[in-house]
Amino acid sequence: MKKFLLIPLLLFAFSIKVQAQDDAIQRFFSEYMDDERFSRVYISPKMMQMAAGFLKSNAGSDEDSKDLGVLIQKVKGIRILSSDKVDGITFYKEAMGTLTKNQYEDLMIVEDKGSSLKFMVREEGGLVRELMMISGEKDDFTLLSMLGNFTYEDLNLLAEKTDIPGMDLYGKGSKGSKGVK
Amino acid sequence: MNQRIDELLDKYWDAESSLAEEHELKKLLVSAEGYSDEKAMFLGLREFSNEEPSLKIPTVIIPIKSKNWINWAASVAILIGSAWGWTVYEQKQAEQEAYMEVMQAFALIQTNLSRGQEEMAVMNDLKYLNTTNQLFGNSINK
Numbered sequence: 001m002k003k004f005l006l007i008p009l010l011l012f013a014f015s016i017k018v019q020a021q022d023d024a025i026q027r028f029f030s031e032y033m034d035d036e037r038f039s040r041v042y043i044s045p046k047m048m049q050m051a052a053g054f055l056k057s058n059a060g061s062d063e064d065s066k067d068l069g070v071l072i073q074k075v076k077g078i079r080i081l082s083s084d085k086v087d088g089i090t091f092y093k094e095a096m097g098t099l100t101k102n103q104y105e106d107l108m109i110v111e112d113k114g115s116s117l118k119f120m121v122r123e124e125g126g127l128v129r130e131l132m133m134i135s136g137e138k139d140d141f142t143l144l145s146m147l148g149n150f151t152y153e154d155l156n157l158l159a160e161k162t163d164i165p166g167m168d169l170y171g172k173g174s175k176g177s178k179g180v181k
Numbered sequence: 182m183n184q185r186i187d188e189l190l191d192k193y194w195d196a197e198s199s200l201a202e203e204h205e206l207k208k209l210l211v212s213a214e215g216y217s218d219e220k221a222m223f224l225g226l227r228e229f230s231n232e233e234p235s236l237k238i239p240t241v242i243i244p245i246k247s248k249n250w251i252n253w254a255a256s257v258a259i260l261i262g263s264a265w266g267w268t269v270y271e272q273k274q275a276e277q278e279a280y281m282e283v284m285q286a287f288a289l290i291q292t293n294l295s296r297g298q299e300e301m302a303v304m305n306d307l308k309y310l311n312t313t314n315q316l317f318g319n320s321i322n323k
Contacts, residue, residue, distance in 0.1 A: 043286060047279040054276035078286045108297045117293055133293055144289060158287060159294040 028098050028143065029081055041080040048075055067157055075148040082142040092116050092136025095143055104132060107155075114138055127151060186213055 032038045043051075052072045055065060083091075096118070104120035111117075115137035122130040128151065133144040189206040192198040198206070207223050210216055 041282065041286070043279070043282050047282060050276040050279035051283040054273075054280040057276075072283060075283075078283070080286060080289070108294070110297045110300055117296060119294070119297070131290070133290060135293060142289070144286065146286070146290065155294075158290055159298065 028095060029079060029145075032081060035083075037085040038081055038083040041078070041082075043078040045076050048072055048077065071150065071154050071157060074150040074154060075146060077147045079145045079147075080142065081144075082140075084140045086139070086141050088136030088138060088141035089114075089116065090136075091141040091143075092118075092134055095134050095136075099132065099134070104130075107131075112137075128155065131155065182209060182213060183215075185209060186216065186219075190219065 029040070033040065052069060055069050055072060099120070104122050107119040107121050109116075109118050115135070117135045118133070120132040120134075121128045122132070127149045129147065129149065131144075131146040131150075133142070133146075135142040186206065186209050189198060189202055189209070192202060193206060210220050210223055
C-alpha cells in the first residue's frame with residue numbers, strides 16, 4: 001500500500017521540481033518585463049511554425065536548408081531578454097544566482113577579464129529540452145532560453161553552419177547581433 | 182385659266198415655281214381640259230401617293246435582360262480575389278518576419294558559441310608544439 005502511495009508522491013515531487021525550474025526562469029524574465037532598459041523577444045511555437053513554413057517555401061533544396069528546417073521544427077520557442085544599458089556583470093551574477101539552483105548543466109563557459117558567457121542545458125529523456133545562454137559584460141546583458149526537443153548534434157549544427165539562409169543578415173554583419181561584441 | 186396653267190408650267194419647268202404655285206397648278210389641272218401629259222405626271226403622282234400602302238412593320242419588343250448580376254458577380258469575384266491575395270501576402274510577410282526573428286536568435290547563439298570555439302582555437306595551436314623545448318626553445322635560443 002505504501003508503495004502505491006510513494007509513486008504518485010514521487011511523481012508529484014518531480015513535477016513540482018520541473019515547475020520550479022520554469023518558474024525561476026519565468027520569474028527572472030517577468031521581473032524585468034516592464035523595465036525600459038531591457039528589450040524582450042518571445043518567439044512562440046506558432047512563430048517557429050511560420051518560420052519553418054517560410055523556409056520551406058523559399059529556401060532551396062540544399063542540405064543546409066533541410067538541416068535548418070529540421071532544427072526549426074525541433075525548437076518550440078525562444079525567449080530573449082537583453083539590454084545594453086545595464087551593468088551586465090551584475091545581472092549575470094543575479095541570473096546565475098537564480099538559475100544555478102536548478103537542474104541546468106554547464107555546456108560552455110567563457111570568462112574574460114570584463115565579460116562572462118555561459119551556455120547551459122536542461123536535459124530530459126536524453127534530449128536537450130532547453131538551451132540557456134547568459135552573457136554579461138560591462139554594458140551588455142543577454143539572457144536567452146531556447147526550448148524544444150533537440151540533440152547535441154542539432155546544437156552543433158547551429159554552431160557550425162555559418163551560411164544558413166538569412167544568417168548573413170544577422171551574424172557578424174553590419175546589422176550585428178545582440179550577442180557579445 | 183389655260184394661260185395661267187401655261188404660265189405656271191413654264192415657271193415649273195424653269196424651276197422657279199414656289200410650292201404654292203405648284204399646288205395651284207395641280208388644282209387648275211384637275212379642272213382644265215387637255216394637258217393629258219401634265220395631268221398624268223402631276224395627278225398620277227397624287228394617285229400614287231394615295232395608293233401608298235399603309236403597311237406597318239410589326240415592332241417586336243424584345244426585353245433585354247438586365248446584366249447587372251454579371252457586374253455584381255465580377256465585383257464580388259474581384260473583391261474576394263483581392264482579399265485572398267492580401268491575406269496570402271500578409272501571411273507571407275508574417276512568415277518572413279518570424280523567420281528573421283528566429284534567424285536573429287540563432288545568430289545570437291551562433292555568435293556566442295563561436296566565441297567559445299575561438300577561445301578553444303588557441304588550444305588547437307598548441308598541438309603543433311610537441312615538447313616543452315619547442316614551446317620555450319625559441320626564446321632561449323635567441
